[in-house]
C-alpha cells in the first residue's frame with residue numbers, strides 16, 4: 570500500500586459541503602457526516618502536484634485544452650472499460666448535474682416524458698421537474714436483497730409516444746447495481762424499439778467491486794452508441810468533485826450538434842485551469858491510487874456488512890456491486906422516515922442520506938457513505954447502533 574487511507578484528515582473549516590454545512594442541512598453541528606458523495610481521502614499525489622504547478626504559475630486566465638487532456642480520458646476508457654471514445658465526441662462540462670439539465674433542455678420539449686428508475690440519485694427528479702418535463706418512474710424491484718429492472722413496466726413507459734428520454738444511472742446510485750451486459754442489451758433494445766434516447770450517467774463507472782464489470786452502454790454496439798449520451802467524470806473516481814470537471818460523450822453527430830446548439834454560448838465549454846490539470850493527471854497517473862482505494866473500500870464494506878449482521882440484525886445491507894454509497898434497509902424498525910431521520914441525528918449524532926430523497930421507493934432506507942477512514946466508519950456505525958438502542962424496543966447487545 571502506497572496510500573494511507575486510514576489517515577484521518579480534519580476537513581472542518583475547509584468549505585466542505587460534507588463537513589461544514591451540517592447545521593444548515595441537518596440542523597445540528599457536532600454530528601458525524603457519512604452523507605453526500607465525496608470521500609474523506611486525499612486525491613492521488615499526481616493530482617496534487619499538478620494543482621501545485623498551476624497555482625505556482627499564478628496566472629489563471631481563460632483556458633484551452635491540450636490534446637493530452639482528451640487523450641487521458643480516451644486512454645483511460647479504452648484501457649479500463651474497453652470503450653473507444655473519439656475526441657470529437659467529447660463535450661466538457663463543469664459538473665454532470667448541470668449537463669443533465671442542459672441535456673434535458675436539448676433533447677426534450679416541455680411536457681415530454683422522461684423515464685427514471687427510482688430509488689435514484691435525487692437531482693434526476695429535479696432536472697426533469699424544474700424543466701417542466703413529465704417524470705415517469707420505472708421503479709427498480711427489490712428481490713432477494715438485489716434490485717432488478719422491471720422490463721415489462723419499462724417497455725410500457727418507453728412506448729408512450731410522448732416519452733423522449735431515459736435517464737439511466739449506471740452504475741446505479743443509490744442501489745449499487747452494476748448492470749450486466751444482458752440487462753444493458755435489453756434496455757438498449759427497448760430504447761431503440763421505441764425511439765427513446767438514453768442518457769447514461771456513468772459517473773460511478775470506476776468504483777466497481779471485485780467480481781463485477783462496468784460496461785459502458787454506448788460500447789455495446791454502434792446502434793446503441795447512436796442513441797446514447799453518456800456522462801463521465803474523474804470527480805467520483807478520484808475525489809475531485811469540488812474541482813468540477815466532467816465530460817458528455819455523444820457519438821451521434823446530429824445529437825452532438827443539437828446539444829452544442831442548446832448550450833447557446835460561444836466557448837461555453839471552458840473548464841478552469843485547476844480542473845484541466847487535475848482531470849488529466851488523474852486519468853493519466855491515478856490508476857494505482859484507485860486500485861488501492863477499491864481494496865480499502867472493500868474492507869470498509871465488509872466491516873459495515875458484518876457490523877449490521879452482528880449488532881443490528883433488523884437492518885439489512887443491500888450488497889453493492891459498485892460505488893461507495895451503501896443502501897441500507899431500516900424498514901423492519903417500523904419508523905416513519907422523519908422518525909428515522911430525527912433518531913439518527915438527535916440520538917446518533919450522525920448524518921446520512923435518508924432514502925426518501927431518492928423517491929418514494931426509498932422510504933425506510935438510508936444511504937451510508939463508506940469512503941472514509943475505517944475509524945470514522947466505526948464511529949458512525951457505533952452511533953447508529955446507539956440511536957437504535959434508544960428506541961423503545963432496543964436491539965440486544
Ligand SMILES: Cc1ncc(COP(=O)(O)O)c(C=O)c1O
Pocket residue numbers: 606663664665666667690738742770772773802804810814815
Ligand atoms: C449518479 C450521479 N450523477 C452525478 C453526480 C454529481 O455530478 P457532478 O458533481 O459532476 O455534478 C452524482 C454525485 O453523487 C451522482 O451520484
